[in-house]
Amino acid sequence: MMNFKLKTGKSVTLRQAEMSDYESVNLYLNKIATETIYTQYYPGRSVATPDQFQKDIQNNLYCLARDEEKIIGAVSAKVLEPNHPWKNKICRFGVHVLKAYQNQGLGNQLMVVLEEWAKNRQLHKIEAVVRDENRQALALYIKHGFIIEGFRHDTALIDGVWHGDYDIGKVLD
Numbered sequence: 001m002m003n004f005k006l007k008t009g010k011s012v013t014l015r016q017a018e019m020s021d022y023e024s025v026n027l028y029l030n031k032i033a034t035e036t037i038y039t040q041y042y043p044g045r046s047v048a049t050p051d052q053f054q055k056d057i058q059n060n061l062y063c064l065a066r067d068e069e070k071i072i073g074a075v076s077a078k079v080l081e082p083n084h085p086w087k088n089k090i091c092r093f094g095v096h097v098l099k100a101y102q103n104q105g106l107g108n109q110l111m112v113v114l115e116e117w118a119k120n121r122q123l124h125k126i127e128a129v130v131r132d133e134n135r136q137a138l139a140l141y142i143k144h145g146f147i148i149e150g151f152r153h154d155t156a157l158i159d160g161v162w163h164g165d166y167d168i169g170k171v172l173d
């Protein structure tokens, strides 16, 4: 567990998720789903089953940021093809922060946690997809040394409008 101070001076804690966090993570992800169209979550989507959650936290990064007991942000990452000899050094991540806590440096700190985890695992590359108009996330990733590797048109139809995705990636030293 580590402590981190938001730009407002408020102290938050960061630690890897445990099975006992299952209900509160689901509540948090449902809130994220109502606040943004920039993650994979959408309102009404049932989030992971307990079994899936167990797997997600076991071998992967699943770091929760809390203001006291309340989850306010998270970063998760996993190697998508751990048994593939050519692909097992590449991970994919997701990061999110509740609206009320954005622009206070937490996203930045979660990216530091992500990179430390990937380096400790001796991974070679971190990847993600970012929805085209998500300037805030793009700015954060570019600040952390990610580059835009490509653009895919019309990857999601949201409320009648087609959106595209940037592929972003960072090769670790």
Ligand SMILES: CC(C)(COP(=O)(O)OP(=O)(O)OC[C@H]1O[C@@H](n2cnc3c(N)ncnc32)[C@H](O)[C@@H]1OP(=O)(O)O)[C@@H](O)C(=O)NCCC(=O)NCCS
Pocket: 036, 038, 039, 095, 096, 097, 098, 101, 102, 103, 104, 105, 106, 107, 108, 109, 128, 129, 130, 131, 134, 135, 136, 137, 139, 140, 143
């Ligand atoms: C992306 C996200 C995780 C960033 O978290 P955060 O806690 O706000 O991040 P930080 O406060 O550390 O940094 C945000 C940076 O974006 C910048 N920013 C904010 N709005 C911006 C905009 N419209 N255009 C460009 N940059 C912007 C801020 O100035 C800040 O940069 P700085 O550190 O140089 O001042 C958060 O906005 C979020 O959860 N968004 C919704 C979900 C999402 O998009 N997740 C990523 C999916 S790929």
